[in-house]
Amino acid sequence: MACSDCGYDTAHRFYAGRRVMITGGLGFVGSNLAYRLVELGSPVLLVDALLPDQGGNLFNVSAIRDQVHLRIADLRDASTMADLVPECEVIFNLAGQVSHIDSMRDPLADLEINCRGPLVLLEACRLHNGGVKVVYTSTRQIYGRPASLPVAETHLKQPTDVNGVNKMAGEWYHLVYNRVYGIRATSLRLTNTYGPRQLMMHNRQGFIPWFIRRALEGAEITLYGDGSQLRDLTFVDDAVEALLLAGANEAANGEVFNLGGVTPITLRDLAGRIVELAGGGSVRCVPWPSEKKPIDIGSFYADYSKIRRVLGWEPKVDVTEGLQRTIAYYRAHGRHYWPTVPEMARDHDPVPLRA
């Protein structure tokens, strides 16, 4: 492990031999975290329910399959949690339903996954392993449309869909259990995380993988409006480092931290960059459909100075490098992420609602 020059040494050393559980461990961020933890010498337990249409994908861990423990199980099952939680020193609680569109189509399913799940896990911690540390992944979606930029942690929370409400609640359960029961917990508010191993089967879980898939298919990327909305992107390796720092650092307990990106970029420039790097596809701007305009949140980028100050984290991978690595990954492994039969590639919906 050549970590001595990366500035994160202490956190990295912390995980050697440390028993870690990752919920949502077959998903996008969870599997990338698992690779890193295996490198760092941590015995890793992956828990994933492999819910249909979610990001869990066995291929995501194929290269470390014999170096991790895997339990296909649902966070909402209290008995399973009572079985697994006592064995852990750190839990990365990443399981969740992340589609904003799906949360409006089936709000009760989103409630079950994003509220009941974390509560069952935290109850298991309280009852069976009060000494565990929990790191939760929240989302910038809880802020809604920014009143000012960049958005700091103290910005008013105004979630614009059921998923945002439930993720806000999920975050607060962790903070309440930290405060009332002393179960050490930290919440990271992720922005637009992207990179290898992200779901690409449909366009309801983030616009970046969808843009990449469209470009790799030589298809058109459609943007609402003039594409001038700014976004900050976090490459998944940077998000993983933030998780590791939060899990290892006592100063993170009871705190929430924004993540962020190196430099905000407009959706138009992002789509153009993807088309350029992928060597295929095209970009077209169309007017906002009237029924979708009310949920446009405009530009968003986060103020991540708090996590830089407290944990020493900052994003290191810029958009070009991150996209190159992501595109290379999907060029090699795309068939594990979306069907290639022509009739499945017809879907050409514009960028999903909450880009």
Add this chain to the structure above:
Amino acid sequence: MACSDCGYDTAHRFYAGRRVMITGGLGFVGSNLAYRLVELGSPVLLVDALLPDQGGNLFNVSAIRDQVHLRIADLRDASTMADLVPECEVIFNLAGQVSHIDSMRDPLADLEINCRGPLVLLEACRLHNGGVKVVYTSTRQIYGRPASLPVAETHLKQPTDVNGVNKMAGEWYHLVYNRVYGIRATSLRLTNTYGPRQLMMHNRQGFIPWFIRRALEGAEITLYGDGSQLRDLTFVDDAVEALLLAGANEAANGEVFNLGGVTPITLRDLAGRIVELAGGGSVRCVPWPSEKKPIDIGSFYADYSKIRRVLGWEPKVDVTEGLQRTIAYYRAHGRHYWPTVPEMARDHDPVPLRA
């Protein structure tokens, strides 16, 4: 109806013949609202699940029992909601689990009642009656420990228990459905509401009724600390007027409003006033138990200038008058609210956790 001099004429006239549903209609605020709506000529449907240990009490509506429709039913039952919601023009969504202590003892039950319930109701509105107006009762508990006083609606939300988290989510579901689907919704953040028809069976649903019961029983009222924490109290008739205004006024759509009291009062003064007006009981201050001190929120009183400005509401009943009316009610009807057999009156826990 002699409303012409009360300043709320328009709202009052709005309800004549207006079909109204009250969820939690057998509870404290719900039943008081029902009396007022019957006076105003509204056909009222009360929905209440009569969940054990909650505030639903058939005696609460005994005097108007033949003037209202009553359905013992659970908000979480989608079929029942599909049956009832289409018939309503205004829904006062008051059903909820209100005990902070119970929410920590059984967080999943609180989730079911306070999150699933509102979501099922709102889905019924979306599917079967998009033109309905919904008024939701939220709580000042979502603010947590105030950073400054008085607390305005824009104050950071920092709920300190699971109930506070779930009520915050319940409020946001309403705002999201207002914004995304145009289902007109308003949330009122109630402070310490008190008055006739409040649960007095146990001390886990608010300290004011508990103080009153103790005084009426000639027992000791125990306060943590020196009792100098300030609280603002809303007499239930004032809360009912705020609900009526919110339900009748289009300017309330998509908005949240704090309620508040005429003048903040310390817990010590409040307990003393209750003992004086009830002519019995006594007050004793004890040190904060160490395990409860972390959840002391200090003083709290709300800034209600927004609802005064937008809806013209302000609290009118001061603490002395409100307590007199409340004490008179329980002196006459106390046997319907708590058992009088001696062994049931032993419980002398201090003021509940979140006074």
